[in-house]
Amino acid sequence: MKFAYFHLMPYTESPEHTQDWPVPNKRFDPRTGEKLYNAYLDNMVYAEECGFDWVGCNEHHMSPFGMMSNPNLIGASLIQRTTRIKIAMVGNLIPLLNPLRVAEEYAMLDVLSGGRLVAGMFRGIPHEYVAYNMAPSESYGRLIEATQLIIKAWTEPEPFGWEGEYYQYRAVSIWPRPIQQPHPRIIMSGSSPRSAEIAGRFGAMFGIAQLKTFDDARNLIDIYRESAKAHGFDPKPEDVLVSLTLSLAEDADEAKETLTNGRRFFAEVLGGGLRTAQKLVLQKTRYYGDEMKGKFVDARKSAQISVDDLLDQGTILCGTPKMVVDQLKHVHAAMGHGVTNINMKVGNIPDETIYKGMDLFKDQVLPHVRDL
Amino acid sequence: MTFQEKEAKLSAGAVKYFVGGDGPPVLYLHSGGGVRLASKPINDWAESFKIFMPVTPGFDGTPFLDGVDSMQGLADLAGEFIDTVIGGPCDVIGYSFGGWTAAWLAVLHGGKIGQMVLEGPAGFRPDGAVGLASDPAEFVKQMYAHPEKIPEDGKPEETVAHNRKAMGHYHDASPMDKALVARLGEIETLTLILHGTEDGAIPEESPRLLKSLIPRSFLVYVYDAAHVMEIDQPERVSLLVRDFLTRAEGFLVNWGDEAAGLDAAAATA
Numbered sequence: 001m002k003f004a005y006f007h008l009m010p011y012t013e014s015p016e017h018t019q020d021w022p023v024p025n026k027r028f029d030p031r032t033g034e035k036l037y038n039a040y041l042d043n044m045v046y047a048e049e050c051g052f053d054w055v056g057c058n059e060h061h062m063s064p065f066g067m068m069s070n071p072n073l074i075g076a077s078l079i080q081r082t083t084r085i086k087i088a089m090v091g092n093l094i095p096l097l098n099p100l101r102v103a104e105e106y107a108m109l110d111v112l113s114g115g116r117l118v119a120g121m122f123r124g125i126p127h128e129y130v131a132y133n134m135a136p137s138e139s140y141g142r143l144i145e146a147t148q149l150i151i152k153a154w155t156e157p158e159p160f161g162w163e164g165e166y167y168q169y170r171a172v173s174i175w176p177r178p179i180q181q182p183h184p185r186i187i188m189s190g191s192s193p194r195s196a197e198i199a200g201r202f203g204a205m206f207g208i209a210q211l212k213t214f215d216d217a218r219n220l221i222d223i224y225r226e227s228a229k230a231h232g233f234d235p236k237p238e239d240v241l242v243s244l245t246l247s248l249a250e251d252a253d254e255a256k257e258t259l260t261n262g263r264r265f266f267a268e269v270l271g272g273g274l275r276t277a278q279k280l281v282l283q284k285t286r287y288y289g290d291e292m293k294g295k296f297v298d299a300r301k302s303a304q305i306s307v308d309d310l311l312d313q314g315t316i317l318c319g320t321p322k323m324v325v326d327q328l329k330h331v332h333a334a335m336g337h338g339v340t341n342i343n344m345k346v347g348n349i350p351d352e353t354i355y356k357g358m359d360l361f362k363d364q365v366l367p368h369v370r371d372l
Numbered sequence: 373m374t375f376q377e378k379e380a381k382l383s384a385g386a387v388k389y390f391v392g393g394d395g396p397p398v399l400y401l402h403s404g405g406g407v408r409l410a411s412k413p414i415n416d417w418a419e420s421f422k423i424f425m426p427v428t429p430g431f432d433g434t435p436f437l438d439g440v441d442s443m444q445g446l447a448d449l450a451g452e453f454i455d456t457v458i459g460g461p462c463d464v465i466g467y468s469f470g471g472w473t474a475a476w477l478a479v480l481h482g483g484k485i486g487q488m489v490l491e492g493p494a495g496f497r498p499d500g501a502v503g504l505a506s507d508p509a510e511f512v513k514q515m516y517a518h519p520e521k522i523p524e525d526g527k528p529e530e531t532v533a534h535n536r537k538a539m540g541h542y543h544d545a546s547p548m549d550k551a552l553v554a555r556l557g558e559i560e561t562l563t564l565i566l567h568g569t570e571d572g573a574i575p576e577e578s579p580r581l582l583k584s585l586i587p588r589s590f591l592v593y594v595y596d597a598a599h600v601m602e603i604d605q606p607e608r609v610s611l612l613v614r615d616f617l618t619r620a621e622g623f624l625v626n627w628g629d630e631a632a633g634l635d636a637a638a639a640t641a
Contacts, residue, residue, distance in 0.1 A: 145596075149595075156580070158591055160583075160593055161591065161592030162592065163592055163593070163594050163595060163605075163608040163612050164608075170623060171624045
């Protein structure tokens with residue numbers, strides 16, 4: 001089993017509740033932001049020392065939910081301070097961006113890191129489409145075409161043009177080209193059956209970004225595997241990533257209380273404005289097609305589920321090292337995945353608490369789950 | 373657009389051809405499927421160019437001509453057609469089998485052509501690449517990304533089969549024309565190479581090889597199109613070719629709204 005250390009880089013120093021979208025940036029203090037960026041970078045670099053295989057960056061816009069509006073900048077910084085760990089962009093939100101810029105920046109990261117890039121091609125969550133004024137109905141079409149174009153930009157030795165539905169270029173030959181050949185490993189997320197099908201079509205790694213229920217995740221993984229096989233790719237366990245929240249402490253009640261407080265801050269402070277935009281997108285567009293209504297109800301319900309309920313479902317990691325080892329084995333037995341993506345910075349959980357949890361993970365969890 | 377059917381008297385014999393449109397002359401060399409007068413791109417181009425479409429001898433019910441039995445022979449015939457019918461140098465569009473002929477035309481008679489477009493040209497398939505499927509369903513998958521767009525009033529099956537067989541009259545079915553490849557570097561014609569991203573008949577190595585060997589060439593991938601790109605993505609093919617023939621190297625530049633004004637100026641010049 002390989003492990004990824006994921007960080008949202010939330011802005012935690014402005015604890016007001018809000019439902020506004022976008023969240024007014026008068027609440028962002030740049031000097032505080034400077035301290036947070038550096039503290040978070042230190043923490044992400046520490047993941048390498050703790051035995052994590054990947055460190056994960058991601059893209060979000062216009063809210064305290066996450067400060068990585070361009071995760072590639074954070075990735076470039078991490079590259080300078082690490083030597084072994086893979087730099088996982090999970091991911092750039094491809095439909096919102098210029099695909100050639102993504103191809104170039106990913107190639108730069110791969111060359112800068114000596115071939116350590118994991119290249120995420122993500123569709124993003126609904127509110128990002130409001131932020132960048134992109135039609136949600138075009139999200140799948142843009143994701144598919146842009147991903148194909150990015151792969152072409154990485155692999156085509158001759159200058160070429162592209163005449164597409166969403167993208168037209170007459171002269172492409174990116175510098176640099178990536179180190180990894182034929183191109184960096186691609187990962188795509190799958191929160192819907194269609195996303196799972198697309199990930200399989202590209203022979204990409206498949207990431208379950210939020211483990212809701214085992215049945216739901218298994219269904220998506222099955223769709224991914226079938227699609228991949230139909231396109232000539234037979235996925236192995238290491239091609240499937242499952243994301244889990246982790247709260248780890250010597251005392252189980254302490255771990256639970258920490259996570260409960262962090263989730264509350266996340267739901268009430270970090271996610272308020274985001275939910276407003278998401279509601280607009282899901283109610284007014286066909287972002288999820290026929291699954292739209294169900295997705296919206298699920299999102300609202302998930303904020304109300306307690307840590308105890310999540311523990312009963314087995315969809316969260318929380319407790320002492322021994323408990324977490326058992327929980328990880330349980331999830332692995334159910335999912336058969338090869339990469340676990342771990343998020344410890346939930347809401348405003350203090351960094352000191354997270355460092356303690358990372359040390360426990362390194363010393364008392366990892367040795368017992370590495371060979372899963 | 374109405375195309376007139378005519379006949380050219382060439383030294384090897386009579387060649388049937390269609391002509392339509394108004395503007396600078398363009399020679400269109402058809403694919404192994406034969407002439408498709410209903411092709412949307414061809415009709416679009418005819419609004420800006422005078423399109424000449426000779427029927428390759430042996431295709432669409434026409435007889436073969438004595439002494440014209442090779443790709444070079446077809447190129448010579450096309451060169452004579454330009455001299456005799458068009459009356460001077462012209463741009464050339466060659467599609468698939470016609471692209472193969474066009475490439476020979478550029479090698480043997482480069483002075484007769486201005487700019488050249490090769491749409492999914494045949495004749496450059498690397499050794500070991502998958503050939504055309506004999507299974508009809510698989511063949512359709514190789515040729516079309518959007519089979520639902522295949523015109524219902526297409527040619528009779530018998531004609532299609534006869535046309536496919538007619539290609540064998542001009543080459544020995546070898547996937548790679550090595551004699552032509554050896555001479556691609558001699559082509560001085562400004563060339564646009566088009567390839568469908570879903571082309572199941574011609575592998576990507578083919579256009580890549582052409583791009584690397586033809587000195588003044590551009591390669592453009594037509595997204596979500598297979599081999600029959602004029603049917604899969606007619607608007608994209610139409611726009612690209614028209615832009616290239618109108619602006620030459622300038623087609624690389626996004627002219628934005630300025631393009632519309634310049635087009636109008638060119639049309640009235």
